Amino acid sequence: MITRRTHVALLAASVLLTGCGGGAVASTDGTPTPSGEPSRTTPAPEISVEVAPQQIPGLGPKTWAKVPAAARQAVVVTGRGRDSSASTVVLYERTAAGWRAGADWPAHNALKGWTDHHLAGDLRSPIGVYTLTDAGGLLKDPGAKLTYDRGVGFTSPGTGFEGEPLAGSFDYVIAINYNRQPGTSPLDWTRPLGAGRGGGIWLHVDHGGPTHGCVSIAEEHMKELLLALDPDRHPVVVMGDATSLNR
Missing domain, CATH: 2.40.440 (L,D-transpeptidase catalytic domain-like)
Known part of the structure; x- marks a missing residue:
């Protein structure tokens, strides 16, 4: 027999597992979730490193x-x-x-x-x-x-x-x-x-x-x-x- 208290606990666990959209938990690799929503994780920006020349430009x-x-x-x-x-x-x-x-x-x-x-x-x-x-x-x-x-x-x-x-x-x-x-x-x-x-x-x-x-x-x-x-x-x-x- 499922009591009212047990029913509430199961419902709360279901919300935690499915997220507010009712689908699977959002992925962390940037791919869409089964619910159609994009991943919430933003890929790290590429960092450009300036490399100084080993020889002065313009000199032959x-x-x-x-x-x-x-x-x-x-x-x-x-x-x-x-x-x-x-x-x-x-x-x-x-x-x-x-x-x-x-x-x-x-x-x-x-x-x-x-x-x-x-x-x-x-x-x-x-x-x-x-x-x-x-x-x-x-x-x-x-x-x-x-x-x-x-x-x-x-x-x-x-x-x-x-x-x-x-x-x-x-x-x-x-x-x-x-x-x-x-x-x-x-x-x-x-x-x-x-x-x-x-x-x-x-x-x-x-x-x-x-x-x-x-x-x-x-x-x-x-x-x-x-x-x-x-x-x-x-x-x-x-x-x-x-x-x-x-x-």
Whole structure:
């Protein structure tokens, strides 16, 4: 004999087993239930993992072979064309996962573009891979890790090729070790390759026009670069027009 209490208990158990729709219990594998309702379990979303490149993009085998194995920072200056004075600067940092790129910064290089054989007065920037060890400027050290030389020798009078004032161009500079003695002030005029091969090639503050041979970027980006470059990470600059760098 089934009592009223027993009947209620059996009815409650039936509801628990069948769910509110009266069919079988919802599955957990995403398939429809026998009652026609979809599974209540949402599949986990796919996770995309960014993989940093093991080689800096845009550098061909000949250029890449010149990047020292010890380098963990690379300032890549990519010219728009062989005869163009417009370029882009990107700071790459090498991590355990690969090379990671910073922001793209607009830049200027020499008036007549780029050359594989720089000569004094040719108004072209030298193509190549060069170490970065020394900095300086007219303004006080913003906190650079590279050796920083401050002095009035970094005054830049006169006007540029487009009539723009040069004042402030050397407020912050980083010497590019092309035809110079590393470990000295950017103002040092020692020329290991001879005076005829030019020198005084720097990264410096942009004055709004082409340079004689240097690479220039906005003052705020120069300060960022000075704060980022670390001699313990053996920074280099890789510079040239895009076609040349891709060789």
